[in-house]
Amino acid sequence: xxxxxxxxxxxxxxxxxxxxxxxxPMQRRRAIAAAGKGHDRELWAGLVAQGIAGLSVPxxxxxxxxxxxxxxxxxxxxxxxxxxxxxxxxxVMAPLAFVASGTEAQQQEWLPKIAAGEARIAVGFASPIxxxxxxxxxxxGQRLSGRVQxxxxxxxxxxxxxxxxxxxxxxxxxxxxxxxxTLVPGLDRTRPLLDxxxxxxxxxxxxxxxxxxxARTRVLDAGRVMLAADTLGxxxxxxxxxxxxxxxxxxxxxxxxxxxxxxxxxxxLATMLEPCRALIWFAAHAQxxxxxxxxxxxxxxxxxxxxxxxxxxxxxxxxxxxMGFTDLAGLHYWFKRIDxxxxxxxxPERCRHEAAIVQGWVSG
Amino acid sequence: xxxxxxxxxxxxxxxxxxxxxxxxxxxxxxGGGRQKPSPKALDWQRLLLEHxxxxxxxxxEYGGFGLPxxxxxxxxxxxxxxxxxxYPGILNQGISMLVPTLLEVGTKEQCTRWIAPTIRGEVIWxxxxxEPGSGSDLAAARTSAVVEDGxxxxxxxxxxxxxxxxxxxxxxxxRTEPDxxxxxxxxxxxxxxxxxxxxVRPLVTMTGRATFNETFFTNVRVPVDQIVMGRGxxxxxxxxxxxxxxxxxxxxxxxxxxxxxxxxxxxxxxxDGQRIMDIPEYRNRLLRLQGEVMAAKYHGLRxxxxxxxxxxxxxxxxxxxxxxxxxxxxLSSLAVDVLGAAGLAYDAGDEAAETDEAxxxxxxxxYDIGLMIGGGSTNIQKNIIGxxxxxxxxxxxxxxxxxxx
Numbered sequence: 001x002x003x004x005x006x007x008x009x010x011x012x013x014x015x016x017x018x019x020x021x022x023x024x025p026m027q028r029r030r031a032i033a034a035a036g037k038g039h040d041r042e043l044w045a046g047l048v049a050q051g052i053a054g055l056s057v058p059x060x061x062x063x064x065x066x067x068x069x070x071x072x073x074x075x076x077x078x079x080x081x082x083x084x085x086x087x088x089x090x091x092v093m094a095p096l097a098f099v100a101s102g103t104e105a106q107q108q109e110w111l112p113k114i115a116a117g118e119a120r121i122a123v124g125f126a127s128p129i130x131x132x133x134x135x136x137x138x139x140x141g142q143r144l145s146g147r148v149q150x151x152x153x154x155x156x157x158x159x160x161x162x163x164x165x166x167x168x169x170x171x172x173x174x175x176x177x178x179x180x181x182t183l184v185p186g187l188d189r190t191r192p193l194l195d196x197x198x199x200x201x202x203x204x205x206x207x208x209x210x211x212x213x214x215a216r217t218r219v220l221d222a223g224r225v226m227l228a229a230d231t232l233g234x235x236x237x238x239x240x241x242x243x244x245x246x247x248x249x250x251x252x253x254x255x256x257x258x259x260x261x262x263x264x265x266x267x268x269l270a271t272m273l274e275p276c277r278a279l280i281w282f283a284a285h286a287q288x289x290x291x292x293x294x295x296x297x298x299x300x301x302x303x304x305x306x307x308x309x310x311x312x313x314x315x316x317x318x319x320x321x322x323m324g325f326t327d328l329a330g331l332h333y334w335f336k337r338i339d340x341x342x343x344x345x346x347x348p349e350r351c352r353h354e355a356a357i358v359q360g361w362v363s364g
Numbered sequence: 365x366x367x368x369x370x371x372x373x374x375x376x377x378x379x380x381x382x383x384x385x386x387x388x389x390x391x392x393x394x395g396g397g398r399q400k401p402s403p404k405a406l407d408w409q410r411l412l413l414e415h416x417x418x419x420x421x422x423x424x425e426y427g428g429f430g431l432p433x434x435x436x437x438x439x440x441x442x443x444x445x446x447x448x449x450x451y452p453g454i455l456n457q458g459i460s461m462l463v464p465t466l467l468e469v470g471t472k473e474q475c476t477r478w479i480a481p482t483i484r485g486e487v488i489w490x491x492x493x494x495e496p497g498s499g500s501d502l503a504a505a506r507t508s509a510v511v512e513d514g515x516x517x518x519x520x521x522x523x524x525x526x527x528x529x530x531x532x533x534x535x536x537x538x539r540t541e542p543d544x545x546x547x548x549x550x551x552x553x554x555x556x557x558x559x560x561x562x563x564v565r566p567l568v569t570m571t572g573r574a575t576f577n578e579t580f581f582t583n584v585r586v587p588v589d590q591i592v593m594g595r596g597x598x599x600x601x602x603x604x605x606x607x608x609x610x611x612x613x614x615x616x617x618x619x620x621x622x623x624x625x626x627x628x629x630x631x632x633x634x635x636d637g638q639r640i641m642d643i644p645e646y647r648n649r650l651l652r653l654q655g656e657v658m659a660a661k662y663h664g665l666r667x668x669x670x671x672x673x674x675x676x677x678x679x680x681x682x683x684x685x686x687x688x689x690x691x692x693x694x695l696s697s698l699a700v701d702v703l704g705a706a707g708l709a710y711d712a713g714d715e716a717a718e719t720d721e722a723x724x725x726x727x728x729x730x731y732d733i734g735l736m737i738g739g740g741s742t743n744i745q746k747n748i749i750g751x752x753x754x755x756x757x758x759x760x761x762x763x764x765x766x767x768x769x
Contacts, residue, residue, distance in 0.1 A: 001373065001436055002366045003665035004673070069365055243754050258757040260743075263750035270749055271683040278662035279655070285365045297658070304655035352651040353644075361627070361641055 005281070009073050016074060019050050020081035026330050032084040033189035033333065038155020040084060044117065047085055052078075054115030056095045061111035063095070068222055072229040072284035079233030079341075082333040084190040086153035088226035089123035090114070093152075093219050094161055097123070097169045100215040101206035110171075121159045121171070122194050124151030129163075129220055130346030130354075137162050137170070137198060143178075144170055144203040147196065152223070152344060154183050154194035162196075162203075163219075167212030170203040177201065188340035190333060218287070220345060221298035225283050227341040228305035232273070232280050234334045234341075235309045238316035239269050241331060245320050256319075265315050272308045279304060299355040303348035309338040367665075373440055380444040383415055391450040400530045401454050401485040409454050409485045417441050418453040419483040422463070427480030435671045446617065456527065458482045458489030462535050465605045469593050478533075478554070492522040492536035492555070492579065493602065500744050503547045503599055507538040507581060511588060516540070516553060518561075518584040524738065528564045528577040531557050537602050540595050550598030554590045561585075571730045572712030606740065615688065616657075616664035622695045623657045626650060629702050629721075640702055649698050656691055663687075679753035686736075686745040693732035699725045 005013070023046055032040045047053070056071050057063025064070075071092045078087050095114050098107050113119035126137035126148050137146030148162055160181070161169045174181050178201035183192050209215035243266055246257030256262045283301035286294040313335045317324035324331050346354070357364040369377065390411065392404045401409070412418035413427070420438065422428025431437075445452045463482055466475050481487040498504040507520025518538060528534065534555045541549040557564070561584040566574035592601050630641040630650060640646050663680070670677045700707065707722035716723045736742045750756040 001369055001439075001665075001669070003662065003669040004365065006365070243756065246756060254760060255757055257750070258759055260747070260759065263756050264743070264746040266754055266756065267686075267746035267749035270679060270754060271687050274680055274683050275656075275659035275663035275687060278666040279659040281365065281666070282658070282662040285367070289365075290367070300651075300655040300658055303651070304659060307652070307655075349648070352648055352655075355651055355654075356647055361631075361647065 003278070003281070005069075005073065009070055012070060013073050013077055016050055016052070016077040017080065019046060020077065020083060024081050024083060029082060029084060029190070029333060030330065036183070036185055036189065036192065038084055038086070038153075038183065038190065038192040039120075043083075044085055044156065047083075048117035052087065053091055053117040056092050057111045057115040058099065058107075061107060061115065063111065063115040067284075067289075068092075068225060068287040069281060069284040071222075072225055072280055075226045075229035076233035076236075076280070079230030079337065080237045082190050082234060082237070082337050084155065086120055086122070086155050086157070086191065088223055088230065089152035090120045090157070092226050093123045093223045094121040096219045096222055097161055097206065097215075100218060101169055101209040101212065103206075103208045106204070106206060106208075119159060120153070120157050121161050122151045122153045122157040123161045123163075123219075123223070124148040124194070124196065125163045125220075127163050127165045127167070127216070130350035131344070134195075137164060139164060139170060139203065139205065140200070142203055142205070143200040144172055144198040145178075145200055146198055148198075149184075149193070149195045150344065151194035151196055152191075154181075154192045157181075157194065160194065160196055162198075163216050164205075167209070167214075167216040168205055168207050169216070169219075170205045172198065172201050172203045186340070188333075188336045190337060191340070217295070221295060222287050224298045224302040224345050224351070225280070225287060227344055228283065228301045229280050231305045231309040231338050231341045232276050234337045235273055235276075235305075235312040235316075238312055238331060238334045238338075239266070239273060242266060242269070242316035242319040245323075249321075262319055265319060269312050269315055273312055276305055276308055295358045296355055299346075299351040299358065302346060303351040303355070306342040306348045306351075310342065313338045369436075369440070373436055376437055376440055377444060379415075380417065380441055381448075383417065384444065384448045384450055387411055388448055388450055393451065400488060405451065405454060406485050408451055409483075412453045413483065417445070419459075419463075422467070422479060422483065423475075426467075426475050427483055435668050439668055442617070446621075454485040456488060457491050458487065458533070461491065461605045462489050465535075465601060466592065468604050469597075469601055473589075474554075474592065487533055488527065488531045489533045489535060490525045490528040490531040490557070490577075490579075491605075492525055492534045492538075494524045495521060496523055500741055502537070502602065503550065505537050505539055505550060507536070508542065509538045509540045509551065509553060511540075514588055515585045516588060516590070518553070518555065518581045518586070520581050522579045522581075523567070523576075525564070525577045525579045526575055528557065528579050529566060533557060534579070535592075535605070537598050540598075544596060547599045548596050550602070551595050552592040552598040552601035553586060554592065555584065555586050559584045559586065569730075569734065571727045572710075573717065573727070616660045619657045619660055619688065619691055619695065622692065622699075623650075623654060626653075626695060626699050626702065629699060633702050633704075635704065646698075646702065649701075653691070653695055653698060657695075660688060660691055679749070682745075682749050682753045685739065686742055686749065689732065689736045690742070693729065693736060696725060696729040696732050700729050 052074055054063030055066050059065040095111060098110050126135050131150055133149035134147040137144055137148055151160055157174060159171055159173050161171050163169050172179060178199040180197040182195045184195050186192055246262050247255055249256045279301050283297035286297040317331055323329045356362050391408055416429035419428040420431050421433045424430035459482060463479055493502055495505055509516040509518045534557055536553045536555050537550055539549050540551040561582040563580040565578045567576040567578050568574045569576060633640045667677055667680060703722050710723050710726055717727055751758055
């Protein structure tokens with residue numbers, strides 16, 4: 001029994017953190033966010049060189065063939081640095097969708113492109129997975145029509161993968177005829193969403209899954225774990241910044257971290273946040289290895305991290321005083337990221353409702 | 365990450381199961397702990413010790429099983445015994461706090477004399493730490509011990525001495541060096557409760573039950589060799605003991621069991637004819653707590669692995685007491701709310717406290733507040749987490765002219 005990260009996973013984390021500390025100082029993050037594309041060629045090339053594009057792609061298709069836990073380790077690091085680059089949808093959900101629902105030929109065509117960082121596939125849902133806004137797309141032969149909002153990982157996307165009501169995903173090129181895709185300037189400028197309207201757009205449907213709904217659920221839950229891991233990293237970054245600030249900011253002739261009002265707030269946040277790390281590890285590991293526990297763990301991890309994240313985001317901002325409220329401090333990048341994660345792929349209320357059904361506490 | 369057990373551990377699992385199949389009928393009921401162990405509990409304890417299912421890592425010469433520490437083995441034993449609803453063995457302050465303290469800082473003679481009878485449940489200990497004037501500020505203890513004719517003569521008062529009324533011995537923190545600074549003036553003595561001059565008075569708590577006592581010392585004499593480490597080392601020894609207490613108080617298995625009991629309660633309790641589990645507001649509270657219990661449970665497994673890998677856990681370990689006791693309180697609060705008006709009949713008598721579901725939940729709910737206060741209160745825990753875990757500076761000392769020790 002080993003409940004913890006392997007040496008390789010710790011190394012992945014250290015290497016990604018080192019890269020982002022080096023290449024993504026605040027002024028870079030600010031510049032990329034201000035450009036509004038959610039994508040930066042140079043940063044992306046660096047991340048691909050770090051190996052994150054092929055992380056979840058099987059080895060035979062040119063990837064590293066790693067598991068959801070490895071992906072969660074990466075997601076946490078990306079969240080820690082509020083990284084303006086696609087990940088959860090493009091590099092975890094999309095490859096999983098091809099593996100779960102694509103034919104061998106479709107996998108051979110697309111997975112190597114994902115692993116190389118060339119195909120960046122945003123993911124959206126035209127099915128009731130817990131989102132407000134437009135979520136409708138219907139297929140007529142190979143032609144897709146409808147509108148889907150809140151499509152994840154719009155930044156730099158080349159394609160979009162839309163989950164239809166029957167659980168099958170449909171792949172559409174963003175430059176195809178009959179596609180109108182708007183990159184929404186959203187709350188979180190580090191990872192913009194897409195609003196896509198289809199009018200008879202040419203689609204490639206992935207129909208190879210025996211149970212398409214179950215296959216979609218696995219991809220959706222993996223996405224939930226990624227967003228939760230991203231929140232874990234983002235919240236840890238906010239707490240670390242608040243602790244550092246409390247050690248240097250002087251008022252009444254003392255550093256403010258020596259006041260119990262501030263010290264106890266930070267202790268509360270650490271007490272809330274630290275156990276979340278084990279919950280994320282478990283939820284991610286369950287997606288890899290424990291099918292009976294995977295659903296509950298994903299739903300509870302998403303719901304719990306959304307709540308803890310919100311609390312950490314608020315209080316870490318408050319500890320910074322007026323500075324926390326400014327654009328200059330830049331804390332808001334993490335605040336907004338945590339809030340966006342919360343609203344995507346099911347809010348805590350929605351996830352807990354589903355968790356009750358999954359456990360048979362109430363009927364669906 | 366690998367949550368399966370290797371061959372070696374599966375073998376131990378089989379061993380424990382075989383033990384329970386053969387001897388399980390001899391187990392006393394789990395729980396209790398408010399009285400001296402019964403003869404049945406003592407016999408069961410002997411069986412556990414013989415089979416290495418208790419005191420597994422305590423040296424053979426001190427009555428243990430003498431195996432090197434392997435936290436996974438201990439987790440498996442606890443898990444199997446828990447699953448069988450058997451008695452895990454006597455858990456008291458002597459076994460969980462004094463014994464590890466003696467092993468860490470006691471002399472060979474002290475270990476030889478005290479550990480074996482303590483783990484067999486024959487010698488019961490209570491803890492003499494807090495005083496009316498020194499609670500969170502434990503190092504301000506004023507109970508004094510002066511040396512006269514080769515004996516310590518003790519005078520003073522201790523409070524919150526749970527189980528003092530049936531204990532044989534007390535580990536006592538007292539001031540032996542009044543001229544030294546407060547942390548350096550303390551000693552840690554081992555005192556027989558039968559010594560003349562000791563008076564134990566029950567202290568009734570908010571639950572209506574007397575689980576605590578006040579203990580008074582008037583010229584109580586103990587030989588000078590009844591000291592752990594040297595004169596003035598008491599603060600160091602007391603902290604060794606407290607480290608073991610805080611881990612005891614944040615147990616995640618207890619939280620998981622409690623969550624399951626509340627789920628069952630919600631499934632069989634009605635509000636205006638509707639099953640409480642079907643009311644979204646109540647259900648959502650349970651679901652929120654489930655997420656937190658899961659986090660606490662896996663955090664416990666993470667700590668276990670870090671311990672097995674001999675990694676330093678730092679902050680992760682410091683939060684356990686505060687996190688676990690607060691979560692426990694929030695769980696019992698939900699149970700009390702599910703019971704509602706019909707759960708307000710309350711009888712703090714011993715029998716009702718054991719058998720009446722509503723009384724037991726209300727007692728737990730109030731006792732949980734005691735757990736948040738005892739063993740280093742929540743506010744003290746937050747100082748420790750902030751200072752040792754996050755590296756925040758200590759509060760500046762109060763101006764000297766305003767303090768009095």
